[in-house]
Structures are given as C-alpha cells and as structure tokens.
Amino acid sequence: MADQSALFTDRYELTMLEAALHSGIASRRATFEIFGRGLGARGYGVIAGPARIAKLLDRFTFTETELDYLERNSICSKETLSYLASLRFSGSIFAYPDGEIYFPFSPVLRVEASFAEGLILETLLLSVLNFDSAIATAASRMVLAAQGRTLIEMGTRRTNEHAALVAARAAYIAGFAATSNLAAGLEYAIPTAGTMGHAIVLAHDSEAAAFCAQKAVMGEDTTALVDTYDTMNGIRTAIEIFGPSLGAIRIDSGDPASTAAQARQLLDSLGATKTQIIVSGDLDEDAIKHLNVAPIDGFGVGTKLVTGSGVPTAGFVYKLVAIERNGERVGVAKQSEAKTSDGGAKTAYRRTRGKRAIEEFSLDPAAVIASTSSDELRELQIPIVSDGEAVIVDDLERWRRLHRESLSEFGPTHEILNTPSPLLMCRYIGPGTLGG
Amino acid sequence: MADQSALFTDRYELTMLEAALHSGIASRRATFEIFGRGLGARGYGVIAGPARIAKLLDRFTFTETELDYLERNSICSKETLSYLASLRFSGSIFAYPDGEIYFPFSPVLRVEASFAEGLILETLLLSVLNFDSAIATAASRMVLAAQGRTLIEMGTRRTNEHAALVAARAAYIAGFAATSNLAAGLEYAIPTAGTMGHAIVLAHDSEAAAFCAQKAVMGEDTTALVDTYDTMNGIRTAIEIFGPSLGAIRIDSGDPASTAAQARQLLDSLGATKTQIIVSGDLDEDAIKHLNVAPIDGFGVGTKLVTGSGVPTAGFVYKLVAIERNGERVGVAKQSEAKTSDGGAKTAYRRTRGKRAIEEFSLDPAAVIASTSSDELRELQIPIVSDGEAVIVDDLERWRRLHRESLSEFGPTHEILNTPSPLLMCRYIGPGTLGG
Structure with missing residues (x-):
C-alpha cells in the first residue's frame, strides 16, 4: 500500500x-x-x-x-x-x-x-x-536568515513519519546542510547529522559519565549537549572530558542569544576557541535572523521547518x-x-x-x-x-x-x-x- | 523503504x-x-x-x-x-x-x-x-462546530501523500463521516465520498452535458457541483436534468452563507425540497460555527483539517x-x-x-x-x-x-x-x- x-x-x-x-x-x-x-x-x-x-x-x-x-x-x-x-x-x-x-x-x-x-x-x-x-519555501527563508551559518534539519518527530523523508529532501534542496533523518539519508543520499540527546545524559550516573561514553565511541570531534543540568557547568565538564578540541556544544534551552554569548566566553577562557556553538529549540527564520549578532555557528531546526513555518x-x-x-x-x-x-x-x-x-x-x-x-x-x-x-x-x-x-x-x-x-x-x- | x-x-x-x-x-x-x-x-x-x-x-x-x-x-x-x-x-x-x-x-x-x-x-x-x-484535535473541534451536520474529509491534496491516509484516519476517529481518500478507504475501511469536480463540467461542451453524463453513471442520488459558471443557473440546470430527487448540490465558491440561503430558496421553489446543500472551500471550525444559521447540510473540509487548523x-x-x-x-x-x-x-x-x-x-x-x-x-x-x-x-x-x-x-x-x-x-x- x-x-x-x-x-x-x-x-x-x-x-x-x-x-x-x-x-x-x-x-x-x-x-x-x-x-x-x-x-x-x-x-x-x-x-x-x-x-x-x-x-x-x-x-x-x-x-x-x-x-x-x-x-x-x-x-x-x-x-x-x-x-x-x-x-x-x-x-x-x-x-x-x-x-x-x-x-x-x-x-x-x-x-x-x-x-x-x-x-x-x-x-x-x-x-x-x-x-x-x-x-522548501520555509527552508529557503531560514537559509537566507542564517547568512551562511550551518542549518541542520531535525523535524522528523514533529511531522508524519513518511512526510519527514520528503521534508528532509526539500530542506536540503533549499540549502540546509544535513538532516537528522536516517531514512532520508538512505533514500536521498542527504548528509546526516546527530550526536546526543538528553536521555543519554540522564541515563548515566552523571553528566561526566555520559560524556566519557560519548568520547569513547565518537572521539573529540563531536557535539556535546551541555544543557541537561546547568549549561555553564555542563560546558566545563565537557571541556574537561573532551579537551579543548571538542568539535561543538549544543544548547537546546534557555535564551539562545545570551546563553551563546556566555558559552562563547567560557569556551574561549577554557582554551576551546574553535569549539563551535550549535543552538536548537523552536527556531524559525525570524528567530534565526535575530540571532545574527550572537556567536552561534549553526542551528538545528525542527518543528517550524516541517510545518512550513506558518504556511x-x-x-x-x-x-x-x-x-x-x-x-x-x-x-x-x-x-x-x-x-x-x-x-x-x-x-x-x-x-x-x-x-x-x-x-x-x-x-x-x-x-x-x-x-x-x-x-x-x-x-x-x-x-x-x-x-x-x-x-x-x-x-x-x-x-x-x-x-x-x-x-x-x-x-x-x-x-x-x-x-x-x-x-x-x-x-x-x-x-x-x-x-x- | x-x-x-x-x-x-x-x-x-x-x-x-x-x-x-x-x-x-x-x-x-x-x-x-x-x-x-x-x-x-x-x-x-x-x-x-x-x-x-x-x-x-x-x-x-x-x-x-x-x-x-x-x-x-x-x-x-x-x-x-x-x-x-x-x-x-x-x-x-x-x-x-x-x-x-x-x-x-x-x-x-x-x-x-x-x-x-x-x-x-x-x-x-x-x-x-x-x-x-x-x-484528530482539529477534526474534533470541527465536529463540535458542525453540531450534527455531516463532515467529509477532503484534504489529501494539501498534505503529503502518505500523511493524507493517516489524516483521514484521525478525522474519522474524531467524528468525520467519510473521507475522499480511496487509499485510506482501503487501508482503514473508512467510508469514502466524492462525486464531481470542476474539471468534468469544463471538459464537456456544456454544464448540462456534464450533468447528463453524471446522471447516466450515478443516477439522481448524487451530488451536483453547481458553481462552475453561475451558481443559480447551475442549480436550475441540475434540477432540470436530475429532477427534484437530486441527492445534493455542492457549492465551492462565493460567500457560503448567502449562497446557501439563495440556493435553498431556489431548490425549494423547484420542488427539490429534500436536495441537500454541501459547502466546501477553506473551512475551519470558526467558519463552520458561523455557518450554523445557514441552510447547509454538510461540509467538505480539506486544507485546515490536514494542517491542524493552525496547530x-x-x-x-x-x-x-x-x-x-x-x-x-x-x-x-x-x-x-x-x-x-x-x-x-x-x-x-x-x-x-x-x-x-x-x-x-x-x-x-x-x-x-x-x-x-x-x-x-x-x-x-x-x-x-x-x-x-x-x-x-x-x-x-x-x-x-x-x-x-x-x-x-x-x-x-x-x-x-x-x-x-x-x-x-x-x-x-x-x-x-x-x-x-
């Protein structure tokens, strides 16, 4: 059928x-x-x-x-x-x-x-x-708003399971860099991305234990999710464990502009000057545009993308x-x-x-x-x-x-x-x- | 896949x-x-x-x-x-x-x-x-708004082709009477509905010729689409051809409240007192609620249903x-x-x-x-x-x-x-x- x-x-x-x-x-x-x-x-x-x-x-x-x-x-x-x-x-x-x-x-x-x-x-x-x-229209507008910063499509969970595949395809055509959806990766040869969610941090006995497990399987060129408990503590723990060559951190809660600014300062002070900052959480093209001045290197976009951002x-x-x-x-x-x-x-x-x-x-x-x-x-x-x-x-x-x-x-x-x-x-x- | x-x-x-x-x-x-x-x-x-x-x-x-x-x-x-x-x-x-x-x-x-x-x-x-x-949530609200009048799900064309099947399923669970989607009819045993669109009227040499073809294959217990050219003329032609036992007319354009009132009066004057009036075209629960006083027997709902009516x-x-x-x-x-x-x-x-x-x-x-x-x-x-x-x-x-x-x-x-x-x-x- x-x-x-x-x-x-x-x-x-x-x-x-x-x-x-x-x-x-x-x-x-x-x-x-x-x-x-x-x-x-x-x-x-x-x-x-x-x-x-x-x-x-x-x-x-x-x-x-x-x-x-x-x-x-x-x-x-x-x-x-x-x-x-x-x-x-x-x-x-x-x-x-x-x-x-x-x-x-x-x-x-x-x-x-x-x-x-x-x-x-x-x-x-x-x-x-x-x-x-x-x-595709929503995605194209988000790409314009991001002004060259990376966009990752993460909307699968907010739309029908089959629709998600073609949403990933449409977003990629409009300029997104990657999708989180593995079926779309297989079907359309779109690059896929994704590292860790809150569940893995909560499941371990401590945030540090979760980061250790992640480092063991993915090395240090990975993205650490740092906002499960306290974001700035999470960043310190991540740099302790992954070292200053950590690829990126992801922040999924709080006010993205101020949190990213604080995070950048902290990362720099810890010597992790090349660690990128990825932000996710209910972003649309307006939110992305307003974050232009924040030290953010990439965005994960879900709900608003796969629902056409209002249309x-x-x-x-x-x-x-x-x-x-x-x-x-x-x-x-x-x-x-x-x-x-x-x-x-x-x-x-x-x-x-x-x-x-x-x-x-x-x-x-x-x-x-x-x-x-x-x-x-x-x-x-x-x-x-x-x-x-x-x-x-x-x-x-x-x-x-x-x-x-x-x-x-x-x-x-x-x-x-x-x-x-x-x-x-x-x-x-x-x-x-x-x-x- | x-x-x-x-x-x-x-x-x-x-x-x-x-x-x-x-x-x-x-x-x-x-x-x-x-x-x-x-x-x-x-x-x-x-x-x-x-x-x-x-x-x-x-x-x-x-x-x-x-x-x-x-x-x-x-x-x-x-x-x-x-x-x-x-x-x-x-x-x-x-x-x-x-x-x-x-x-x-x-x-x-x-x-x-x-x-x-x-x-x-x-x-x-x-x-x-x-x-x-x-x-399902959007559908349930529309069912409440319709106060017992029939609702038909017609949104397939406004959403992903796979998502459309489960949208029909969700709408049926929430109280819709039928879907236009045949694949959903087969997959979920939902009653299906649908008769004619504008294309078949335009394709014939005249509206009357189209109604004759429809009557030949569907009899008079069918729904005539009457608004391709002039709605009131369309109704007269439909009753001439199908007779006063015509099942229903469908109106897909114009102001539904006033058009339905005019249509009801005309149908009654032609002796078609039992011919129902079905209205379609960008309806949501608010539109349906506001049409409570109009002589409308059923609604065809598409876009707003399959897109969650704003959510x-x-x-x-x-x-x-x-x-x-x-x-x-x-x-x-x-x-x-x-x-x-x-x-x-x-x-x-x-x-x-x-x-x-x-x-x-x-x-x-x-x-x-x-x-x-x-x-x-x-x-x-x-x-x-x-x-x-x-x-x-x-x-x-x-x-x-x-x-x-x-x-x-x-x-x-x-x-x-x-x-x-x-x-x-x-x-x-x-x-x-x-x-x-």
Missing part, C-alpha cells in the same frame, strides 16, 4: 472518470495546469516535488487488491475498472524544476494528456507539490485549462478564475530586465521571445515526463545549485526575506488581466 | 545507543514518557496514533539494506550494527488510546523497556503521535523519566523539566467529581485510588504492546465511540469549543508542583 501511488487519490477522480468514459470525452486531448494564488505574506515560493512526481508516475498503476476494493465497494463500474486495470500514464508533464522560485499564478506544472489520464493525476500531483514546496501547504490548485472540442483545442476556465486566466497552455519565462527579474507567461511562446531584446531569457518549465517516460533524474545537488542561482536573480538577501508581498507578479502576455 | 519503520529515526538515537552499549547502560531497565506542554489556545487535545504504533512495532526491524547504509556511512560501529541486526522491541507500552482526550502534562504514552530499546523508539513514536493527534503538530516530547541504578529504579528529569515532574512512571486516571471531570496522575496508583470516594474512576493508559507483542487491534469504530464518550464528560459543546485555555490542568498526586 504505502509505496503504491495510483490509489492515493480522491474518490471523485474516479467518478469523474466514469462519467467521462460514458460520455465519450475521456480520450479528448487536454491540458491541466497547477498554480498558486498567493504566497502567504512572503516574497517568493520554492518548488519542490517535480522530480519525485516523475519517479512516482513510473509506479502509477492500480493493483489487483485496489481494483478489488473499488469493485467490492461499488465505487466504479466494470468498464471503469477495466480501464483502470490497464492504465499507464502516457502523457507529458512540464514543470518548474525542484529548487526553482515561483510566484502567484506561475504555471508551475503542466500536464498534456488525454482528459482521463490528466484528470486522474490531480490528487497525487497536488499532494506532492503542496507539501514539498511548503517545506503548512503551498495552496496549489490543478485546473483543466484546455480541451479538444470538435477537433480543436479550446481554452476553458471556471468563472471565478476567468479574471486571472484565459485558460490555455501557458509557457513561462524569466528574464532580467536591467537589475530586476521578471516572469512572463503566454499561450504563444513566440510573443514572449519576440518581446525580448538582449535580456537573458530562461524557459521555466522543463520536461519531466515525455509520452509516459520519466525524463529527469532526481539530482539533489543540481536542484540545490538551481535554487541558489535562481534566488540570486532577486537582489539583496534582507529585501527578499523581509518583503511581505510577492517580489514580482507574473506578467501574462495575452488578453488577460495579470499585471507586470 | 516506505513501509519500513526502524530507520525512520534520527541519527542521534543510534549514536546514543552506541555510547550506551559502550558504557554498559544499554540493558538497564528504563521508563520513557510522552507528554505535551500546551494545547495552543484550545481547551483539549485528542490522541490519535497508539493503535498505529502497535502495528508499526510489529515491523520494527532493520533490513540488510539499512544496516549496509549505516555501515558504509560509518554511522555505527560493528558492535552496534550487530545489536541492530537482531533488534526486536521486547518491552511494553501503555497509552491513552486513539480518541481519548488529553491535557498539558497528561502522560499519554509510557514505554517500559531496556534503555536501548526505549531510546530507539523515540523518533517514530513522536512522529506518529504528533501528526495524528494534531489532525500543525501536537508538540509532544519523549523523556526518560526513570532508570535502574545499582539495582534500583530512580526517577530522572532534565533541569528545565524538574519544575513540572519528579520523573518516575506515572499512572493516570480521569474521574468525575460533581459535574466536573478531573485528571490525576501519580507515581503511586494506590494514592489516586485511595483519594477516590464514590466517583467513577477510569484508568487512562491501556496496554498497547506487552513484552513486544501488540495487544490491541486498530478498531476505528471503538475509537470513535471512545472519543464521543470521553468528550461528553466535559459539559456543553460551545464551552468546550470556545475556551482558549485547557479545560483542566492535570493534578499530580505526589511531591511535584502541578496544580489541580
């Missing part, structure tokens, strides 16, 4: 499919798009998920057990079940790659397929993009934007969306005009290209699935680089982090109403 | 294990407890997850692939790897069952095991309880509270926790004193029982794993009933829903400082 992806869907996808098979529109060529309407008082969003989608669609089939479940519960007719039994996605998908920046109405993913095949992907594609991108879902929606009628492709849009879209399959570009990046999309790519002078122009959607075959591999180092480069087009860090509204509104080159 | 649970853990659990094996404390008998410190401006929390934990621990082993990963990355020594290779959890777990109400400092789960075996469960147990309970994680922590030293069990607590706990294994009870439910826990169960007169007394922790064997089955109907009954001990619905602070503080019978 858990690795199976075709039944990770809403029941209405299958009842719509049934109606479409009945009325004969199931095989019409169609275009679906994913976009978001806002960013929740932030300047930008970060995409994560497309490379996972490409992989999931390779396994997108209904098993015997699943078909049997649908039959026993009268969810589908025999005809629909037989369609599902042989279903393999054979269409094409274009998407902003993992790590790319997006804005309201950016057409971040486009599916070209039969109506039926496009329809049935809706729930899975949104689940992946909405969760992964929410985490736990990206809010993407999946819309049919074009369908074949009488042999012609026509744009469609729900009434309440018609003010922001004419429907139709949009191609999106980003370019730098003077010092400022802008994003444009159009039903007619030639129109965008024609409007470009010597600006550098980047097509934002890349093929991830072509005629049913995955055409990208999940290369986390590539997505990390892409994220850094894309973000660098948007000017000074503090501006990007602090703006409460989108850094840019996408410019729709066409008869719609989106502003530039 | 995805179904495997032993590697769903933080690296520091294994490095702590290594230190414990080295210093010889790994086999000491120990007690770990899970509790939360707050409820995020709410009156109560709802537990979900323990029955899942019992099932997950049945599969809690490290595979060859995982051990190989740990070795290749020098995460563990040979000795630790050999310990992990033969590791099966052989301890016992007691927990507030799925559906039970909890408060700050309620000892919601207790592990009795060797230090090593207890230690290594931390991350997985917290992941399950923190996510599942966050969703996306329950914030539970896992603490070593007792360990064997020189053959005796001694209570332990981190300094910053010592003000609220003396450590030690706590047994918890709830009882009704006069009209008011109270909760007490003690290191000495006899003390609680002795302090009881004729009050009804319920032991809150039940065994879920005994000597390594799961001793409960995941019976969702039982947890639903338990939730309803437990909640009924706390007085009028509106009071429970609206209070911004815990309905009660647990009373610690012992030398600690928790108030009654």
Whole structure:
C-alpha cells in the first residue's frame, strides 16, 4: 500500500472518470495546469516535488487488491475498472524544476494528456507539490536568515513519519546542510547529522559519565549537549572530558542569544576557541535572523521547518485549462478564475530586465521571445515526463545549485526575506488581466 | 523503504545507543514518557496514533539494506550494527488510546523497556503521535462546530501523500463521516465520498452535458457541483436534468452563507425540497460555527483539517523519566523539566467529581485510588504492546465511540469549543508542583 501511488487519490477522480468514459470525452486531448494564488505574506515560493512526481508516475498503476476494493465497494463500474486495470500514464508533464522560485499564478506544472489520464493525476500531483514546496519555501527563508551559518534539519518527530523523508529532501534542496533523518539519508543520499540527546545524559550516573561514553565511541570531534543540568557547568565538564578540541556544544534551552554569548566566553577562557556553538529549540527564520549578532555557528531546526513555518501547504490548485472540442483545442476556465486566466497552455519565462527579474507567461511562446531584446531569457518549465517516460533524474545537488542561482536573480538577501508581498507578479502576455 | 519503520529515526538515537552499549547502560531497565506542554489556545487535545504504533512495532526491524547504509556511512560501529541486526522491541507500552482526550502534562504514552530499546523508539513514536493527534484535535473541534451536520474529509491534496491516509484516519476517529481518500478507504475501511469536480463540467461542451453524463453513471442520488459558471443557473440546470430527487448540490465558491440561503430558496421553489446543500472551500471550525444559521447540510473540509487548523503538530516530547541504578529504579528529569515532574512512571486516571471531570496522575496508583470516594474512576493508559507483542487491534469504530464518550464528560459543546485555555490542568498526586 504505502509505496503504491495510483490509489492515493480522491474518490471523485474516479467518478469523474466514469462519467467521462460514458460520455465519450475521456480520450479528448487536454491540458491541466497547477498554480498558486498567493504566497502567504512572503516574497517568493520554492518548488519542490517535480522530480519525485516523475519517479512516482513510473509506479502509477492500480493493483489487483485496489481494483478489488473499488469493485467490492461499488465505487466504479466494470468498464471503469477495466480501464483502470490497464492504465499507464502516457502523457507529458512540464514543470518548474525542484529548487526553482515561483510566484502567484506561475504555471508551475503542466500536464498534456488525454482528459482521463490528466484528470486522474490531480490528487497525487497536488499532494506532492503542496507539501514539498511548503517545506522548501520555509527552508529557503531560514537559509537566507542564517547568512551562511550551518542549518541542520531535525523535524522528523514533529511531522508524519513518511512526510519527514520528503521534508528532509526539500530542506536540503533549499540549502540546509544535513538532516537528522536516517531514512532520508538512505533514500536521498542527504548528509546526516546527530550526536546526543538528553536521555543519554540522564541515563548515566552523571553528566561526566555520559560524556566519557560519548568520547569513547565518537572521539573529540563531536557535539556535546551541555544543557541537561546547568549549561555553564555542563560546558566545563565537557571541556574537561573532551579537551579543548571538542568539535561543538549544543544548547537546546534557555535564551539562545545570551546563553551563546556566555558559552562563547567560557569556551574561549577554557582554551576551546574553535569549539563551535550549535543552538536548537523552536527556531524559525525570524528567530534565526535575530540571532545574527550572537556567536552561534549553526542551528538545528525542527518543528517550524516541517510545518512550513506558518504556511503548512503551498495552496496549489490543478485546473483543466484546455480541451479538444470538435477537433480543436479550446481554452476553458471556471468563472471565478476567468479574471486571472484565459485558460490555455501557458509557457513561462524569466528574464532580467536591467537589475530586476521578471516572469512572463503566454499561450504563444513566440510573443514572449519576440518581446525580448538582449535580456537573458530562461524557459521555466522543463520536461519531466515525455509520452509516459520519466525524463529527469532526481539530482539533489543540481536542484540545490538551481535554487541558489535562481534566488540570486532577486537582489539583496534582507529585501527578499523581509518583503511581505510577492517580489514580482507574473506578467501574462495575452488578453488577460495579470499585471507586470 | 516506505513501509519500513526502524530507520525512520534520527541519527542521534543510534549514536546514543552506541555510547550506551559502550558504557554498559544499554540493558538497564528504563521508563520513557510522552507528554505535551500546551494545547495552543484550545481547551483539549485528542490522541490519535497508539493503535498505529502497535502495528508499526510489529515491523520494527532493520533490513540488510539499512544496516549496509549505516555501515558504509560509518554511522555505527560493528558492535552496534550487530545489536541492530537482531533488534526486536521486547518491552511494553501503555497509552491513552486513539480518541481519548488529553491535557498539558497528561502522560499519554509510557514505554517500559531496556534503555536501548526505549531510546530507539523515540523518533517514530513522536512522529506518529504528533501528526495524528494534531489532525484528530482539529477534526474534533470541527465536529463540535458542525453540531450534527455531516463532515467529509477532503484534504489529501494539501498534505503529503502518505500523511493524507493517516489524516483521514484521525478525522474519522474524531467524528468525520467519510473521507475522499480511496487509499485510506482501503487501508482503514473508512467510508469514502466524492462525486464531481470542476474539471468534468469544463471538459464537456456544456454544464448540462456534464450533468447528463453524471446522471447516466450515478443516477439522481448524487451530488451536483453547481458553481462552475453561475451558481443559480447551475442549480436550475441540475434540477432540470436530475429532477427534484437530486441527492445534493455542492457549492465551492462565493460567500457560503448567502449562497446557501439563495440556493435553498431556489431548490425549494423547484420542488427539490429534500436536495441537500454541501459547502466546501477553506473551512475551519470558526467558519463552520458561523455557518450554523445557514441552510447547509454538510461540509467538505480539506486544507485546515490536514494542517491542524493552525496547530500543525501536537508538540509532544519523549523523556526518560526513570532508570535502574545499582539495582534500583530512580526517577530522572532534565533541569528545565524538574519544575513540572519528579520523573518516575506515572499512572493516570480521569474521574468525575460533581459535574466536573478531573485528571490525576501519580507515581503511586494506590494514592489516586485511595483519594477516590464514590466517583467513577477510569484508568487512562491501556496496554498497547506487552513484552513486544501488540495487544490491541486498530478498531476505528471503538475509537470513535471512545472519543464521543470521553468528550461528553466535559459539559456543553460551545464551552468546550470556545475556551482558549485547557479545560483542566492535570493534578499530580505526589511531591511535584502541578496544580489541580
């Protein structure tokens, strides 16, 4: 069940499919798009998920057990079940790659397929993009706030056990250095980190005994957790036992700014001038930003990261934007969306005009290209699935680089982090109403 | 990978294990407890997850692939790897069952095991309880707000694809009637619901053509989505095609209160007096409460449910509270926790004193029982794993009933829903400082 992806869907996808098979529109060529309407008082969003989608669609089939479940519960007719039994996605998908920046109405993913095949992907594609991108966005903001200091993802315990793996992936794409999650380390080859928690200190007869055990198995290039009893005493004990070459101390309680300052002074006075200070405990991007003046070398971030730091879902929606009628492709849009879209399959570009990046999309790519002078122009959607075959591999180092480069087009860090509204509104080159 | 649970853990659990094996404390008998410190401006929390934990621990082993990963990355020594290779959890777990109400400092789960075996469960147990309970708590509040009207869980697309299954489970335990998620329907035998989305209406040449296709496959006892173009026109078209026996209409846009009132009037005037009105679109418990006067028969709830309606994680922590030293069990607590706990294994009870439910826990169960007169007394922790064997089955109907009954001990619905602070503080019978 858990690795199976075709039944990770809403029941209405299958009842719509049934109606479409009945009325004969199931095989019409169609275009679906994913976009978001806002960013929740932030300047930008970060995409994560497309490379996972490409992989999931390779396994997108209904098993015997699943078909049997649908039959026993009268969810589908025999005809629909037989369609599902042989279903393999054979269409094409274009998407902003993992790590790319997006804005309201950016057409971040486009599916070209039969109506039926496009329809049935809706729930899975949104689940992946909405969760992964929410985490990547929060992570990217924390990386900006940390100004080059190390960030370690430690949020597994505060989210669903499966979600934790992809949260670690999203955080790494956005620039985190490592994760505490070993399953994520294995699945995605992300560096892992972690040394000691309070339990091991409490379990030993004394703090010193715990540090001795730690030194015996990890040497002195390790991180000592010093706040179980009294932080400054803990530091003295740690340096006594590990010596002044101790790699780092971690502080998980108290006021981080003042405790770190005191700790730095004490470490220096004990000759442990190179011992780093790692802070953890309910940090978000604001807390990290305010700790910029404190002598902190790295942060462990958990809860706020894996819950999207106040924006736990990206809010993407999946819309049919074009369908074949009488042999012609026509744009469609729900009434309440018609003010922001004419429907139709949009191609999106980003370019730098003077010092400022802008994003444009159009039903007619030639129109965008024609409007470009010597600006550098980047097509934002890349093929991830072509005629049913995955055409990208999940290369986390590539997505990390892409994220850094894309973000660098948007000017000074503090501006990007602090703006409460989108850094840019996408410019729709066409008869719609989106502003530039 | 995805179904495997032993590697769903933080690296520091294994490095702590290594230190414990080295210093010889790994086999000491120990007690770990899970509790939360707050409820995020709410009156109560709802537990979900323990029955899942019992099932997950049945599969809690490290595979060859995982051990190989740990070795290749020098995460563990040979000795630790050999310990992990033969590791099966052989301890016992007691927990507030799925559906039970909890408060700050309620000892919601207790592990009795060797230090090593207890230690290594931390991350997985917290992941399950923190996510599942966050969703169950949000769901329970929505059920209270809906005052008997039907609630359908539709949030799959707004959370991780795996997390969505257990979100559906948690919502059902808390009183939701159904889920849209088919995989959850198969995995947990939860009733599923869902009919049509906007795509199927847009895909047909007209709204009428879409309704005809729907009627052909689903009959008239179905739900027509009427707001794709113009809601009132949509209702007229729906009644023309399905007839006045149409089961329900769904409205997913506009102001729900006024639209529902208009819709009810129109439906009645068309003779469709029994056609129900279902509303969906970014609802939370407050929105649902404010719609109490509107003629709405049911709600579809998505985003706010699966993201915990503002509290996306329950914030539970896992603490070593007792360990064997020189053959005796001694209570332990981190300094910053010592003000609220003396450590030690706590047994918890709830009882009704006069009209008011109270909760007490003690290191000495006899003390609680002795302090009881004729009050009804319920032991809150039940065994879920005994000597390594799961001793409960995941019976969702039982947890639903338990939730309803437990909640009924706390007085009028509106009071429970609206209070911004815990309905009660647990009373610690012992030398600690928790108030009654």
